[in-house]
C-alpha cells in the first residue's frame with residue numbers, strides 16, 4: 001500500500017471512553033493521516049456522535065467478526081470492557097491488523113502474555129493506551145532516569161484519592177465486578193481501571209529501556225470494599241522489583257475529598273515529584289539542579305496518532321509487554337488479600353440521589369499519612385486495617401494461582 005494513503009482505522013467500543021477516539025478521528029486536522037473504516041459496538045447508540053458517523057458513510061457493526069467478514073483495518077482501536085480486550089486484540093491481530101488496546105491490558109497475566117505472543121507471531125504491534133507513557137514529559141523523564149541522571153532508584157510512591165459515585169458503578173454491568181455473567185474474570189477495581197495509569201507509570205519509569213517496564217517480583221497488598229460490589233474499591237500495595245526498588249501505591253474511590261494523582265520518586269541523587277496542583281513533573285537533584293518536564297496530561301490523543309504513524313513504521317511508546325507489569329502486580333494484589341470491610345460506623349453515603357458517593361470516614365487522612373510515611377495502613381496499627389499475605393511473583397504464570 002502507498003505511504004500516502006490514510007491508515008485504515010477501526011474503532012471497537014465507541015460508547016464510553018471510546019468517544020475520545022471518535023472525536024479525534026472525526027475532528028482530525030489532517031484527514032489524510034487516518035480514515036475511519038468502521039465502528040463496532042453492540043450498543044453504538046450510546047455514542048453521542050453516532051449520527052455523524054453514519055452521515056459520513058462509516059459502517060456500524062455489532063461485532064468484530066461482522067466487520068472482519070467484509071473489511072480489513074490496519075489499526076484496530078479497542079475501548080471495550082476489560083474482559084473483552086484479550087479476545088478482541090488477538091482476533092484483530094490474527095486478521096493482520098495492528099492494535100491500540102485501551103488500558104488495562106487484560107484481567108489476567110495469562111491473557112496479557114497471549115496477546116503479546118499473538119502480536120509477536122503476526123509481526124504486528126499491540127500498543128496499550130496508557131497516555132502518560134506516550135507523553136513527552138514521561139518520555140523525557142524516562143530518558144534521564146535511564147541515562148543515570150538521578151542515580152539508582154530507591155523508592156517510588158503514588159497516591160490517588162478519586163471519589164467515584166453510584167452513577168460510575170451503574171454505568172455498565174461490569175464496574176467493580178470480579179467476573180462477568182459468563183464467568184470471565186474482569187477484576188475491575190481502582191487499581192485495574194481508573195487509577196491503573198499511575199501504578200503502571202511507576203513500573204514503566206523503572207524499565208531498563210525506553211519501551212520496557214520493570215516487573216514486580218514480590219508484593220504485599222491490602223484491599224477494602226465499601227460499595228456494594230464484588231471486588232474492591234480501596235487498594236494499597238508495596239511491591240519490589242528484581243533490583244530491590246520499593247514501589248508503593250495507594251488508591252481509593254471511597255473518600256469525599258479528591259486528591260491526586262501525586263507521586264514522589266526517590267533516587268540516589270534526586271527526587272522527582274508530580275502533583276495535581278502544579279500538574280508538572282519536576283525533578284530536584286542532590287546538587288540543587290531543578291528540571292521541569294511539563295505535564296504528562298498534555299496531548300492525551302498522542303497515543304492514537306503515534307499508533308497511526310507506527311502502522312507505516314516506527315516505535316510505539318507502550319506495548320502489551322510493557323503494560324503487563326501492571327497486570328502482574330494487580331493479579332498479585334488479588335492473590336495477597338481478600339477485600340475487607342470497614343466498621344459500619346465509618347461508612348456513609350453522601351451527595352445527591354443518583355450521584356451519591358460511598359465515603360469511609362477518615363480513610364483520606366489514613367492513606368495520606370501512609371503515603372507520606374511509606375507504610376501500609378496495617379503497619380500503622382489502624383484498627384480496621386488487615387495485612388495481606390506476602391506474594392512471590394517469580395514464575396507466576398496464571399491468575400488465580402493453582
Ligand SMILES: NC(=O)c1ccc[n+]([C@@H]2O[C@H](COP(=O)([O-])OP(=O)(O)OC[C@H]3O[C@@H](n4cnc5c(N)ncnc54)[C@H](O)[C@@H]3O)[C@@H](O)[C@H]2O)c1
Pocket residue numbers: 012013014015016017018040041042043044046062063064079080081082084102103104129130131171172193194
Ligand atoms: N485511557 C483512559 O484514560 C481511559 C479512561 C476511561 C476508560 N478507559 C478504558 O476504556 C475501556 C472501556 O471503559 P469504559 O469506561 O468506556 O466502559 P463502558 O462500559 O462505559 O463503555 C464500553 C463500550 O464498549 C461497548 N461494548 C460492549 N461490548 C462490546 C463488544 N462486544 N464489542 C465492542 N464494543 C462493546 C459498550 O457498548 C460501550 O459503548 C476500559 O478498558 C477502560 O479502562 C480508559
